[in-house]
Structure formats: C-alpha cells, structure tokens
Amino acid sequence: xxxxxxxxxxxxxxxxxxxxxxxxxxxxxxxxxxxxxxxxxxxxxxxxxxxxxxxxxxxxxxxxxxxxxxxxxxxxxxxxxxxxxxxxxxxxxxxxxxxxxxxxxxxxxxxxxxxxxxxxxxxxxxxxxxxxxxxxxxxxxxxxxxxx
Numbered sequence: 001x002x003x004x005x006x007x008x009x010x011x012x013x014x015x016x017x018x019x020x021x022x023x024x025x026x027x028x029x030x031x032x033x034x035x036x037x038x039x040x041x042x043x044x045x046x047x048x049x050x051x052x053x054x055x056x057x058x059x060x061x062x063x064x065x066x067x068x069x070x071x072x073x074x075x076x077x078x079x080x081x082x083x084x085x086x087x088x089x090x091x092x093x094x095x096x097x098x099x100x101x102x103x104x105x106x107x108x109x110x111x112x113x114x115x116x117x118x119x120x121x122x123x124x125x126x127x128x129x130x131x132x133x134x135x136x137x138x139x140x141x142x143x144x145x146x147x148x
Contacts (some may be wrong), residue, residue, distance in 0.1 A: 007119055062097075
C-alpha cells in the first residue's frame, strides 16, 4: 500500500506569503487529519478550507478526526528539504470504515470556512478497516518542501 502526500496549492502560496492561519502548523490551533471517501473530488488548485473537503466518513463505527501530536518542522541540509513530522496517527475503529483520502488541516475553532487545508493524502486504493488503524509516519516526516 502506498500513500501519496501533496500540499494544497493555496496553502503553499499562503506559507510563502506568510498570510493566514495556514502558516502556523506548530501554533496553538490543533492540526488534524480527517478521512474522506472516494466521492471527495479533491482540487488542490482551489480547495482552501475544510468546508471544501467533502464526503468525510460518517462519525459512527468509532471514527473520529485525529489531532496530530509530536509536531516538528526541521530543515535537512543533506536533502535540501523542510520536513514536517508528527507521531504515528491511530484511528480506533469499532466497525468498518472505508476511505481513500486523508486531509490535514488546521482547526481554528471557528467555522469550517476558516480552517485551512494543508495536505492531501491519497491511498493507492480505498481502505476498509474495522479495527485499530495506525498510519505509520515515515521517519523522514509526513510531508516536505523541496528547496532545490
């Protein structure tokens, strides 16, 4: 199983411009991940806030959005990458849940129209899991910005 992680374009713009809550992955507002079905049609060019991340899996069967813990941002001079890392993410399902996408976003504690999207995770196929699911984060981090 492979997972591709890519930044949302408008968030990358805001990081460079240093505008909005999108630049504050390590700030006071929690960074979360949610899971979405294959009927979510992500558009990394136009999706900017959590209200655009449609078709989140239903709240039953033990599903809950997870808050990323152990967040760090480091620069790796050997690879010329700025890396965002966090602890492994654990979903404690009590019944079957099916998803294709994960969405990393910042919960500003306001409306979903103010919660900036950060990264899109895409599994190679839809996943159906009915027990504990652990998303093991690569030792190099969840995502990176290449500075070369």
